[in-house]
Amino acid sequence: xxFLHAYLKYAILRHPYSETKEQxxxxxxxxxxxRQEAVRNAIASLKDKPGALLPILHxxxxxIGYIPADSIPDIARALNLSRAEVHGVISFYHYFRDxxxxxxxxxxxxxxxxxxxxxxxxxxxxxxxxxxxxxxTTADGKFSLEPVYCLGLCARSPSLQIDDAxxxxxxxxxxxxxxxxxxxxx
Amino acid sequence: xxxxVYVPNDSCAVAMGADQVAAAISEQARNRGLEIDIVRNGxxxxxxxxxxxxxxxxxxxxxxxxxxxxxxxxxFEADFLNGGAHALHLGLTEEMDYFKRQQxxxxxxxxxxxxxxxxxxxxxxxxxxxxxxxxMNSADIVKHVTDSGLRGRGGAAFPTGIKWNTVLNTPxxxxxxxxNADEGxxxxxxxxxxxxxxxxxxxxxMTIAGLGVGATQGYIYLRVEYPHAEKMLNAAIAAxxxxxxxxxxILGSGHAFHLEVRIGAGAYVCGExxxxxxxxxxxxxxxxxxxxxxxxxxxxxxxTVVNNVISLASVPIILDKGGDYYRDFGMGRSxxxxxxxxxxxxxxxxLVESAFGLTLRELLYxxxxxxxxxxxxxxxxxxxxxxxxxxxxxxxxxxxxxxFSAIWAVLGHGGIVAxxxxxxxxxxxxxxxEFCAIESCGKCTPCxxxxxxxxxxxxxxxxxxxxxxxxxxxxxxxxxxxxxxxCALGGMTPYPVLSALNHFPEDFGAQDKANAx
Numbered sequence: 001x002x003f004l005h006a007y008l009k010y011a012i013l014r015h016p017y018s019e020t021k022e023q024x025x026x027x028x029x030x031x032x033x034x035r036q037e038a039v040r041n042a043i044a045s046l047k048d049k050p051g052a053l054l055p056i057l058h059x060x061x062x063x064i065g066y067i068p069a070d071s072i073p074d075i076a077r078a079l080n081l082s083r084a085e086v087h088g089v090i091s092f093y094h095y096f097r098d099x100x101x102x103x104x105x106x107x108x109x110x111x112x113x114x115x116x117x118x119x120x121x122x123x124x125x126x127x128x129x130x131x132x133x134x135x136x137t138t139a140d141g142k143f144s145l146e147p148v149y150c151l152g153l154c155a156r157s158p159s160l161q162i163d164d165a166x167x168x169x170x171x172x173x174x175x176x177x178x179x180x181x182x183x184x185x186x
Numbered sequence: 187x188x189x190x191v192y193v194p195n196d197s198c199a200v201a202m203g204a205d206q207v208a209a210a211i212s213e214q215a216r217n218r219g220l221e222i223d224i225v226r227n228g229x230x231x232x233x234x235x236x237x238x239x240x241x242x243x244x245x246x247x248x249x250x251x252x253x254x255x256x257x258x259x260x261x262f263e264a265d266f267l268n269g270g271a272h273a274l275h276l277g278l279t280e281e282m283d284y285f286k287r288q289q290x291x292x293x294x295x296x297x298x299x300x301x302x303x304x305x306x307x308x309x310x311x312x313x314x315x316x317x318x319x320x321x322m323n324s325a326d327i328v329k330h331v332t333d334s335g336l337r338g339r340g341g342a343a344f345p346t347g348i349k350w351n352t353v354l355n356t357p358x359x360x361x362x363x364x365x366n367a368d369e370g371x372x373x374x375x376x377x378x379x380x381x382x383x384x385x386x387x388x389x390x391x392m393t394i395a396g397l398g399v400g401a402t403q404g405y406i407y408l409r410v411e412y413p414h415a416e417k418m419l420n421a422a423i424a425a426x427x428x429x430x431x432x433x434x435x436i437l438g439s440g441h442a443f444h445l446e447v448r449i450g451a452g453a454y455v456c457g458e459x460x461x462x463x464x465x466x467x468x469x470x471x472x473x474x475x476x477x478x479x480x481x482x483x484x485x486x487x488x489x490t491v492v493n494n495v496i497s498l499a500s501v502p503i504i505l506d507k508g509g510d511y512y513r514d515f516g517m518g519r520s521x522x523x524x525x526x527x528x529x530x531x532x533x534x535x536x537l538v539e540s541a542f543g544l545t546l547r548e549l550l551y552x553x554x555x556x557x558x559x560x561x562x563x564x565x566x567x568x569x570x571x572x573x574x575x576x577x578x579x580x581x582x583x584x585x586x587x588x589x590f591s592a593i594w595a596v597l598g599h600g601g602i603v604a605x606x607x608x609x610x611x612x613x614x615x616x617x618x619x620e621f622c623a624i625e626s627c628g629k630c631t632p633c634x635x636x637x638x639x640x641x642x643x644x645x646x647x648x649x650x651x652x653x654x655x656x657x658x659x660x661x662x663x664x665x666x667x668x669x670x671x672x673c674a675l676g677g678m679t680p681y682p683v684l685s686a687l688n689h690f691p692e693d694f695g696a697q698d699k700a701n702a703x
Contacts, residue, residue, distance in 0.1 A: 050486065051448075052468055053468030053469070054465065054466075054468055055449075057451070058410075058449055085469075088470055089468070089469060092453065092470040092471060092627075093450075093452055093453050093471070094451070095450075095451040095453075096452075111373070112372040112373060112530065112567055112571060112603045112614070113373045113530040114372075115614070116529075116530035116604060116605045116606075117530065117531055117558070148411060149372065149571075149625070150371065150372045150411065151411055152198075152369060152374070152375040152377075152378040152411065152412060153197065153201050153375070154372065154527065154535070154601070154603070155234075155236075155375065155527070155535035155536055155537075156198050156201055156202055156236070157529060157530065166197050166198075167201050168201035
């Protein structure tokens with residue numbers, strides 16, 4: 001019993017959401033208010049849909065850019081789920097993220113058709129150019145890099161997506177030009 | 187009178203600069219005081235020519251491509267608005283060989299109409315199937331689909347009519363139609379083309395399915411990687427509601443059907459129907475045990491039809507022209523047409539809709555024009571990431587479900603990815619295992635653990651470590667995946683792996699072994 005108690009205490013301490021407060025202590029109040037409002041709006045407008053969790057998570061990520069850990073208790077309460085269930089759903093899906101993305105998110109297609117057209121070389125070029133690997137964000141916060149398994153642009157491989165824009169037949173030169181242009185605009 | 191110019195809004199055309207071309211055309215026309223009407227159509231599917239623009243002339247639509255924004259001024263100088271000669275001039279679209287040799291039933295309107303104009307849809311024979319369906323009883327609607335011989339185009343090729351019939355005959359207070367638009371297979375893009383290029387045909391197909399089985403709610407489960415398709419579908423759904431083609435009383439018939447787009451979140455396994463339903467219910471996309479079949483106990487425990495985009499988009503023409511009309515296309519037990527997608531290392535990638543029966547060789551060379559690199563095509567992967575790698579000796583196989591399964595290959599969703607002779611097939615086999623490890627839902631052990639162990643064994647094989655032990659180990663592992671997995675993800679990952687090993691043993695160190703001996 002005593003062990004169990006100690007374990008539970010440990011589990012609570014180690015629990016990702018118990019760090020929430022500390023993590024966001026530096027965030028200014030306006031950001032926090034904006035985030036909370038986005039979460040409240042998402043919950044209020046979508047919670048009555050059948051199977052509402054994914055639509056709510058999408059709405060939160062669309063507005064804030066990621067799903068902050070401190071939004072999980074509110075979402076869980078609204079849907080009568082445990083926090084663990086909500087966390088489980090967020091972590092299951094590759095698309096959902098629990099950390100803020102860079103200003104621009106790059107999705108590089110890793111699937112077979114792109115590989116047949118040299119995406120592996122392009123992939124290393126992109127990683128070198130940005131100095132990061134997949135699932136990472138550049139130190140200056142400008143770019144996040146994510147793999148994607150097919151953008152459906154297979155007829156113009158290799159392809160990538162930057163934010164909402166899609167690019168086909170991407171060469172190293174074309175990639176550099178696109179990134180240079182984005183950097184200049186930041 | 188203003189001249190109509192078509193600039194595709196298909197995301198693959200956009201990825202090649204179609205938006206910039208449309209803006210340049212509009213600007214040039216304004217500067218020159220010319221009145222033109224720009225229609226953002228779907229793609230005709232001749233992707234190596236995208237952005238391929240078209241001009242409506244009295245003789246028919248004249249195509250130019252691939253057009254970049256810098257070409258636009260020259261096109262105006264060449265009087266392209268009247269079909270004038272230019273280096274990018276391709277002639278009448280309908281006369282282009284690649285297009286002319288196809289049989290477009292499901293894709294009849296794609297690239298031709300304005301995708302989100304309901305008027306245009308109706309003018310091009312849209313909603314005729316629904317009107318016929320409204321005059322029939324449920325059983326007759328299902329019978330037409332059964333008679334057509336339509337089989338699920340998502341890959342499993344299960345007869346659509348039989349699935350519908352099960353749902354029809356399962357009494358329930360609520361039934362659902364789900365469109366599986368989680369087109370995650372590499373080398374496939376026909377679902378995307380339909381949703382972006384003719385979304386109404388999917389809306390109509392789902393409405394007919396609702397009438398056929400007695401379902402009043404439909405969901406399109408769309409992958410998050412297709413934001414453009416989402417916009418087009420939502421625009422079409424809004425227009426259909428507005429005009430009474432969706433809602434509580436479809437065209438005054440007293441029948442109700444509601445439709446909503448739901449967005450996935452980047453999990454490949456959610457293309458598996460039970461995982462998809464879990465996801466729609468707001469859960470982790472874990473695969474369910476079957477039985478019960480979704481047709482008996484599916485979404486929220488209710489009888490549910492889960493069909494692929496192309497299956498549902500083929501329903502309107504079946505109800506318009508009758509099951510027999512559709513069945514008269516094709517060969518053997520593969521009836522109707524299949525939208526085939528050519529991609530990878532190929533000169534003329536694109537969409538070829540044709541009756542079943544074309545051979546891979548015809549597709550790769552007559553349509554595809556050989557490899558893009560000019561080197562020999564060494565292998566093709568057909569049917570997505572879970573499909574077999576096929577060597578040149580199998581290129582005469584006709585596209586037919588049974589002919590493919592007879593040689594342990596998969597026709598699947600009709601995606602064909604070509605590789606030239608620079609490919610290392612062992613690396614591709616390793617990738618298949620890695621992909622399975624990344625995408626496994628984790629519910630069953632063979633897939634969850636087997637894919638990771640498989641990646642490790644492939645690493646050892648690629649390094650040339652102890653091949654006498656590791657190759658039998660890989661085969662043994664594949665046997666476990668094949669027979670012990672809960673769904674097709676683990677169950678079919680052995681197809682690319684073992685086909686690679688069987689047909690291309692030289693990439694698995696067989697050469698080294700021979701030399702050593």
